[in-house]
Amino acid sequence: MAKLVEKELLRAAHRPSWAGFRLALLYAGVYFGCLAAAWFALETGAHLALVPVVLVQAFVMHAYLLALHEAAHGGLCPVPFINGYLGRVTGALSFISLTLFRAAHHGHHAHIGTPRDDEFWPFADHTTSRRLRRASAFLALTVGMLWTPFVLLRSFFHPKSHITDSRTRRLIWLELAGMVAFWTVTGALAVYFDLVPVLLFGFLVPAFLAGNVHTWRQFVEHIGLTGERNTALTRSVRNPSRFGRWLSWLLFEEPLHDVHHLYPKVPAECVPALAEAEVLPPELPVFRSYTAAVLDFLPHLADPKFGKGWPIPAKTA
Numbered sequence: 439m440a441k442l443v444e445k446e447l448l449r450a451a452h453r454p455s456w457a458g459f460r461l462a463l464l465y466a467g468v469y470f471g472c473l474a475a476a477w478f479a480l481e482t483g484a485h486l487a488l489v490p491v492v493l494v495q496a497f498v499m500h501a502y503l504l505a506l507h508e509a510a511h512g513g514l515c516p517v518p519f520i521n522g523y524l525g526r527v528t529g530a531l532s533f534i535s536l537t538l539f540r541a542a543h544h545g546h547h548a549h550i551g552t553p554r555d556d557e558f559w560p561f562a563d564h565t566t567s568r569r570l571r572r573a574s575a576f577l578a579l580t581v582g583m584l585w586t587p588f589v590l591l592r593s594f595f596h597p598k599s600h601i602t603d604s605r606t607r608r609l610i611w612l613e614l615a616g617m618v619a620f621w622t623v624t625g626a627l628a629v630y631f632d633l634v635p636v637l638l639f640g641f642l643v644p645a646f647l648a649g650n651v652h653t654w655r656q657f658v659e660h661i662g663l664t665g666e667r668n669t670a671l672t673r674s675v676r677n678p679s680r681f682g683r684w685l686s687w688l689l690f691e692e693p694l695h696d697v698h699h700l701y702p703k704v705p706a707e708c709v710p711a712l713a714e715a716e717v718l719p720p721e722l723p724v725f726r727s728y729t730a731a732v733l734d735f736l737p738h739l740a741d742p743k744f745g746k747g748w749p750i751p752a753k754t755a
Contacts, residue, residue, distance in 0.1 A: 447715055448701070450708070454516025457707035458690060462505045462514060462524060469498050476640035477633075492644050499648035500655075502528050504690040510540040513705040526613060530620050532645075533587045535613040541601045542593045547702050551660075551671045551745020554600060556593035561661060564747035575742040579657065583649025658731045659695045662738030663723065664748040670721040671745060672696045673731050676713065682727070686710070696722055 472495040479487040508514040509525025525536040546557040553563040560566035560574055578585040594601055594610060601607060628637040663671045675693035677683070686693045691709040698704075701712060718724060725731040 447711060451701070451704045451712055452708075453705075455513070455705035455707050456516065458505065458508045458513055458705060459515040459520070459524070461687075461690065462502070462528075465498050465501050465505070468494065469502070472498065472644075473636070473640045477636045480635050480639065488639050492639060492647070495640065495644035496647035496651065499532075499644050500651045501688060501690070503532055503648065503652050504692050506532060506534065506536065506539065507543070507692075508690055508706060510536060510543050511702055513703065526616075529613070530617045533583070533617065533621075534590060535610050535617065537606060537609045537613055538590050538594055538601070541606055541610075542590050545593075545600055547699065550668055550699070551664075552747065555745060556600065557589065558656075558660060558744050559589060559592065561742050562745040564743070564745075568741050571742045572739075575657075575661070575739055578653040579650065581646075581649070582651075582653035583646050585653060586649060654732075655692070657735055657742075658728060660744045661742050662735045663744060664746070665721070666746055667719075667721055668699065669696065669719045670723070672699050673723045673725060673734065675725050675728055675731050677726055683710070693728070696724075 472491050475491045476488060476495070479485065479491060505514055506525055506528045509521050509528065512518070512521055514524055515521040522536065529536040529539065542556045546555050549555050551558070551562050553565070555562040560570050574585075593599060594607075601610070624637070628634050658675070659673055660671060663673065665671065672695050674696040675682075675686075677686070677693070682693075690706040692698070692706075694709050694713045697709050697713045697716060700716075701709075704712060723731075723734065725734065
């Protein structure tokens with residue numbers, strides 16, 4: 439396991455932070471700005487202008503999925519009720535219950551790469567067929583906006599669900615009901631005020647792209663990695679360039695994924711300091727760019743798997 443140079447650094451890193459909240463507010467401004475720009479482009483017939491607007495909006499919406507992830511860990515905002523509120527609003531816009539995601543994601547951290555890792559079903563379950571895993575990988579990478587909610591709902595509705603706490607299940611039901619009500623009203627208002635094209639290009643198209651980026655990033659982080667040591671089950675992208683550090687900040691330091699798995703309660707802004715202090719274990723897959731990490735996992739799509747219980751591929755000379 440990786441060690442830190444100083445224990446004081448670890449204590450300081452666990453202190454509550456407002457950095458994630460400030461970044462989320464920045465993204466909120468860009469989000470509503472893009473929504474207004476999409477409406478203006480549609481009203482004026484400047485349809486080519488929709489291309490950059492949709493791409494920027496897709497980046498922002500993917501970042502908000504990472505904000506949801508931070509909220510699930512309690513690190514988006516140090517005030518619990520604000521953290522929960524932001525997480526639930528972000529989740530509703532992503533078709534995801536915050537409480538359900540938190541429960542499934544806790545299983546991912548506590549039982550990484552095992553059949554109890556519901557977030558990575560069926561890839562972490564060594565009893566599943568290759569045909570099922572191939573079909574699941576295809577769906578995850580092409581319709582991620584639907585795949586992620588499906589996997590989470592499966593973990594909730596499965597007869598042998600690991601989410602057994604009655605209070606947690608009641609809260610999930612309430613959040614799901616609220617989400618259905620919100621989208622029913624939103625859809626009705628869009629039809630009534632003739633704003634369906636704005637909803638389509640200002641939200642649904644970029645949400646579709648963001649959902650795919652999200653699942654591609656998840657595959658980069660884990661798919662194709664097997665073995666019994668947790669440190670060998672997470673790809674980390676460490677680009678020391680100014681652009682690489684800036685991108686990592688925009689993504690709530692998610693590229694430094696091994697540090698997050700080692701210290702999941704550390705707010706995103708403190709992750710780089712821990713990464714610098716970390717003594718990297720030799721089995722940790724580290725890449726200097728997302729391109730290199732993508733090229734590493736792509737061959738594994740022929741038989742996508744992840745985690746413990748799978749035979750470790752023999753190394754060729």
